[in-house]
Amino acid sequence: MVKHIMKGFEPLISYDEMINVFKSINFKKPGIESVTILSSISRISSETVLADNNIPLHDRSAMDGYALKSINTQGASVNNPLKLRIAGVQLPSDSVTKKAEIGECIEVYTGSKIPDGCDSVVKVEDTEREGNYVYIYVPCSLYENISRSGEDISKGSKIILKNQKITAAHISAMAALGINNINVYNKIRICIINTGEELLNKTINNSTGALLSAFYNNEYIKTDIAATCGDNIDSIRTSVKNIIKLYDIIIITGGSSLGRHDLTTEALESISELKFSGVAIRPGRTMALFLYSGKPVISVSGLPVAALLSSMILVNEYIKKLFNLEIYKKDYAILERNIHNKPGFSTFQIALTEARKDGLHAIPMNTRVSGNISSIIEGNSIIFINENLEGLEEGKLITVYLIGDVRWD
Amino acid sequence: MVKHIMKGFEPLISYDEMINVFKSINFKKPGIESVTILSSISRISSETVLADNNIPLHDRSAMDGYALKSINTQGASVNNPLKLRIAGVQLPSDSVTKKAEIGECIEVYTGSKIPDGCDSVVKVEDTEREGNYVYIYVPCSLYENISRSGEDISKGSKIILKNQKITAAHISAMAALGINNINVYNKIRICIINTGEELLNKTINNSTGALLSAFYNNEYIKTDIAATCGDNIDSIRTSVKNIIKLYDIIIITGGSSLGRHDLTTEALESISELKFSGVAIRPGRTMALFLYSGKPVISVSGLPVAALLSSMILVNEYIKKLFNLEIYKKDYAILERNIHNKPGFSTFQIALTEARKDGLHAIPMNTRVSGNISSIIEGNSIIFINENLEGLEEGKLITVYLIGDVRWD
Numbered sequence: 001m002v003k004h005i006m007k008g009f010e011p012l013i014s015y016d017e018m019i020n021v022f023k024s025i026n027f028k029k030p031g032i033e034s035v036t037i038l039s040s041i042s043r044i045s046s047e048t049v050l051a052d053n054n055i056p057l058h059d060r061s062a063m064d065g066y067a068l069k070s071i072n073t074q075g076a077s078v079n080n081p082l083k084l085r086i087a088g089v090q091l092p093s094d095s096v097t098k099k100a101e102i103g104e105c106i107e108v109y110t111g112s113k114i115p116d117g118c119d120s121v122v123k124v125e126d127t128e129r130e131g132n133y134v135y136i137y138v139p140c141s142l143y144e145n146i147s148r149s150g151e152d153i154s155k156g157s158k159i160i161l162k163n164q165k166i167t168a169a170h171i172s173a174m175a176a177l178g179i180n181n182i183n184v185y186n187k188i189r190i191c192i193i194n195t196g197e198e199l200l201n202k203t204i205n206n207s208t209g210a211l212l213s214a215f216y217n218n219e220y221i222k223t224d225i226a227a228t229c230g231d232n233i234d235s236i237r238t239s240v241k242n243i244i245k246l247y248d249i250i251i252i253t254g255g256s257s258l259g260r261h262d263l264t265t266e267a268l269e270s271i272s273e274l275k276f277s278g279v280a281i282r283p284g285r286t287m288a289l290f291l292y293s294g295k296p297v298i299s300v301s302g303l304p305v306a307a308l309l310s311s312m313i314l315v316n317e318y319i320k321k322l323f324n325l326e327i328y329k330k331d332y333a334i335l336e337r338n339i340h341n342k343p344g345f346s347t348f349q350i351a352l353t354e355a356r357k358d359g360l361h362a363i364p365m366n367t368r369v370s371g372n373i374s375s376i377i378e379g380n381s382i383i384f385i386n387e388n389l390e391g392l393e394e395g396k397l398i399t400v401y402l403i404g405d406v407r408w409d
Numbered sequence: 410m411v412k413h414i415m416k417g418f419e420p421l422i423s424y425d426e427m428i429n430v431f432k433s434i435n436f437k438k439p440g441i442e443s444v445t446i447l448s449s450i451s452r453i454s455s456e457t458v459l460a461d462n463n464i465p466l467h468d469r470s471a472m473d474g475y476a477l478k479s480i481n482t483q484g485a486s487v488n489n490p491l492k493l494r495i496a497g498v499q500l501p502s503d504s505v506t507k508k509a510e511i512g513e514c515i516e517v518y519t520g521s522k523i524p525d526g527c528d529s530v531v532k533v534e535d536t537e538r539e540g541n542y543v544y545i546y547v548p549c550s551l552y553e554n555i556s557r558s559g560e561d562i563s564k565g566s567k568i569i570l571k572n573q574k575i576t577a578a579h580i581s582a583m584a585a586l587g588i589n590n591i592n593v594y595n596k597i598r599i600c601i602i603n604t605g606e607e608l609l610n611k612t613i614n615n616s617t618g619a620l621l622s623a624f625y626n627n628e629y630i631k632t633d634i635a636a637t638c639g640d641n642i643d644s645i646r647t648s649v650k651n652i653i654k655l656y657d658i659i660i661i662t663g664g665s666s667l668g669r670h671d672l673t674t675e676a677l678e679s680i681s682e683l684k685f686s687g688v689a690i691r692p693g694r695t696m697a698l699f700l701y702s703g704k705p706v707i708s709v710s711g712l713p714v715a716a717l718l719s720s721m722i723l724v725n726e727y728i729k730k731l732f733n734l735e736i737y738k739k740d741y742a743i744l745e746r747n748i749h750n751k752p753g754f755s756t757f758q759i760a761l762t763e764a765r766k767d768g769l770h771a772i773p774m775n776t777r778v779s780g781n782i783s784s785i786i787e788g789n790s791i792i793f794i795n796e797n798l799e800g801l802e803e804g805k806l807i808t809v810y811l812i813g814d815v816r817w818d
Contacts, residue, residue: 038634041623055782057613092613093606093640111607111711152781159786167813168624169785172713175619176782197502198520204466204501210584214450215577225447231502302520304581330817331740332768359741359768359806372561373464373585376578377568397768404576408739 012280014387015313015346021275021289022317028294029322030186030248037174040166042219043184044323049159054150055176059114060092061121063145066134067112068105070120073140081128081135090115105134114146121145153177163323165220185323187222190315191247193239195229195254195264196302207373208253208304215308215403216315216327236267244293249318251311254302264288264299272297280387282347284310304373309348309382328382328401333362335398339383340391350379353400354407362400380404421689423796424722424755430684430698431726437703438731439595439657446583449575451628452593453732458568463559464585468523469501470530472554475543476521477514479529482549490537490544499524514543523555530554562586572732574629594732596631599724600656602648604638604663604672605711616782617662617713624717624812625724625736645676653702658727660720663711673697673708681706689796690755693719713782718757718791737791737810742771744807748792749800759788762809763816771809789813 013021032046061067068084076082087104090097092111099116100106106115114121120140128135153159153173160170166182174182194209209225217223226243229235240250252264265277265288272292277299279287283306288299298314300307316327333353341347351362362383365375381400385392392398422430441455470476477493485491496513499506501520508525509515515524523530529549537544562568562582569579575591583591603618615637622632635652638644649659661673674683674697681701686708688696692715699706707723709716725736742762750756760771771792774784790809794801801807 038619038622041626055616091606093610095610095612111605111613152783165814167786168620168717169782169813171623172616172620173782173786176614176616176713178614196520197500201502201504203504204520205585205587207464207581207585210447211577211581213447214580217450304585308577329814330764331815332764355739355741373578373582374561377576377582404578405574405738406740 012278012285013276014280016386018276018279018281018289018313019317022296022314023321025275025291025296026294027248027296027318027321030188032183033186034181034183036180037171037182040171040182040184041168043166043187044220044325045160045162045164045166045170045182046185047183048162049170049174049179049182051153051155051157051159051173051177053177054155055153055173056147056149056151059143059149060147061108061110061112061114061145062147063121063123064109065107065122065124065145066105066127066136067100067108067115067118067121068136068140069100069102069118070140070142070144073120073122073136073138076136076139078137081137083133083135086129086132086134088115105136119143119146163325165323165325185220187220188249188319188322189247190216190221190223190249190251191226191243192223193226193229193236193243193250193252194302195231195236195252197230199228199254200230208302208307211304211308211373212251212253212311215312218327221319221327231263233263233267236264237271240268240292240297241271244295244297248295249315250292250295250297251307252297252299253307268292268297268299279310280345281310281313282342282345284348285345287311289314305350305376308376328403331360331381331400331402331406332397333360333381333400334358335383335392335394335396336361336363338391338394339364339385341385341387341389343390344387346387347385349383349385350375351381351383351400352379352407353381353402355409360400360406362398376403380406421687421694422685423689425795427685427688427690427698427722428726431705431723432730434684434700434705435703436657436705436727436730439597441592442595443590443592445589446580446591449591449593450577450580452575452596453629453734454569454571454573454575454579454591455594456592457571458579458583458588458591460562460564460566460568460582460586462586463564464562464582465556465558465560468552468558469556470517470519470521470523470554471556472530472532473518474531474533474554475514475536475545476509476517476524476527476530477545477549478509478511478527479549479551479553481511482529482531482545482547485545485548487546490546492542492544495538495541495543497524514545528552528555572734574732574734594629596629597658597728597731598656599625599630599632599658599660600635600652601632602635602638602645602652602659602661603711604640604645604661606639608637608663609639617711617716620713620717620782621660621662621720624721627736630728630736640672642672642676645673646680649677649701649706650680653704653706657704658724659701659704659706660716661706661708662716677701677706677708688719689753690719690722690757691751692757694754696720698723714759714785717785737812740769740790740809740811740815741806742769742790742809743767744792744801744803744805745770745772747800747803748773748794750794750796750798752799753796755796756794758792758794759784760790760792760809761788761816762790762811764818769809769815771807785812789815
């Protein structure tokens, strides 16, 4: 009587196959813009910045005290102090270098250039001043309390590499070198197109668009939510066509449930190349990828968590491919209970990662609610189980992908 | 001959005393503003948001298929299918609820309201359609493939608590509930005043201001760098007086080296209350805290890393006190080598935390360069050793305070 029991069934590709297909696509790197170093935090550098000078530029005092010739301080002690004439003051702001002759020292402050004739600084605490003279109570070694020129950063060394995420430390180093601007990649622009009459007529509120937009929006990714499309091929196709030039990635939600699959496919097949449709992942198996104008158009479930987890795989691969970065932070945690995997599927399991005295622990959330928004309000991390694994064992050290902050008490 | 060998020496308070002094000060919470949920990511909520409805609002289908009465499907199989008349379609966008009579089912899609007379959904893959009839090949249990009303979020439950940092999941839940705006605390405003003639006349570039500004600036803190002050009491005092109303925290750099200590103190003592000056921490022992108009004015070293580490203690305590949050993420790591502590001091040691197969490992950076910018370009974390410890032992599981991303290969 029946040939195809599984109406709506299509062969699913594996997670690994999906990744391989995605990796084989060449995406254009985003353009470049110059920004001030202070506004460059967490942007991706598009240039390798080399130090064009030593930092410190000159040998400088690391203390307040007296610059002197170290060899003359040998044997100095409280009972047998060395008495030196203070020949002047070298302030940190002085660009002209003073000079100490034999029997002399120069008063210096943290940051002062080391005067000529000096190779060491004695801390003010180890001295006592008497008018224009100072008693030195300790022996000083060569370059003691001196920040040597280039000790921090030497001329020609790498401050930041191309494709690195810019940190406050990079910015500080650039500031030290007098660099005011840096070239960074334009932000990756992601547009989310939500589809569904139920969103258009507000029978259901659009929690999926809000989740994706808020999650992906960061210092180097800018997200927008396009006008919602009804269950209508023309409106989906027109929306994608209209915005493709403005974005690097388009995520279409709701077009991938089996009943609506044809809508998105029909909307896109004439204008784009279908790379795959149906992936053996849970949740999110109805996801599909189209390539349009060389850009990924990702079709995912309309359910918020499924849409997030499945789109995240490809957005992450995209960032990895372009910049060797990942959009979530990883960590290690001890798995708190066995997780069984559904044969033939790769699984994304929401978990709560929390710190205990012996390290981080990952507590898988109740499977029943793992597709719910509440699971990612409570949970802060994702555990990935590849389809070639039957599951993960309690007590094992596993990798968790953090989508929120680890809980500390 | 000598009474006070240690010129410039002042009694230092301990780290713990400093924290206690700081904790005892009452700071005013920042004001409140209403923002759209999409722009609220990582802001601090100033309200507890309760769900004013169930999510899902109604029992909804979690699959594409047919809604039916589960009891009638008992014993259904491929060889003995249940045949039902398809009485209609309930679309996810339909607000009116259809009804199935005995012997009938209703075609549904993911998100569709469950029609009256139905208590279960059979997946389309487990059926076959023939005109207006469908063969059901599997038995269905009660509420199978149904998202129950309130299953995700139940009416009255807490979406986000006052003082919590808002995540994408919170935003998604608020969107699901039709909430458009949320009250958040104004951003904490930090102003950095750098002092020193050497910065004014550009003998040295201002790497410290850049570091602090870039480091503290985040989704809930806004930083500014004020005009640099020379080594001049009036200009420091005037600067603080002029900006105190606009900021929650002021950090003055360079005014705390022993030689300049008096400048900042003199500038501030007549207009503010000195809470402490000189702390037994390394680096940063010259730091001081003033309370002016009920706001913390933190005086720190002009050296970038010392300025960052010492100011960070108090900025972190401030955030902790107001919101029970910390400005860095913590993690656990295995210490890679012994760290010895200087007696009488609490030490902040820069370390590189990296992931290996057996977990995270913290490699303390060369002490010689721990005050350098390069140490925080290379290092990504801080190890804290309280003065009551002689040191930390290699192999121990320690807490690291992350100021950058953990290195993964």
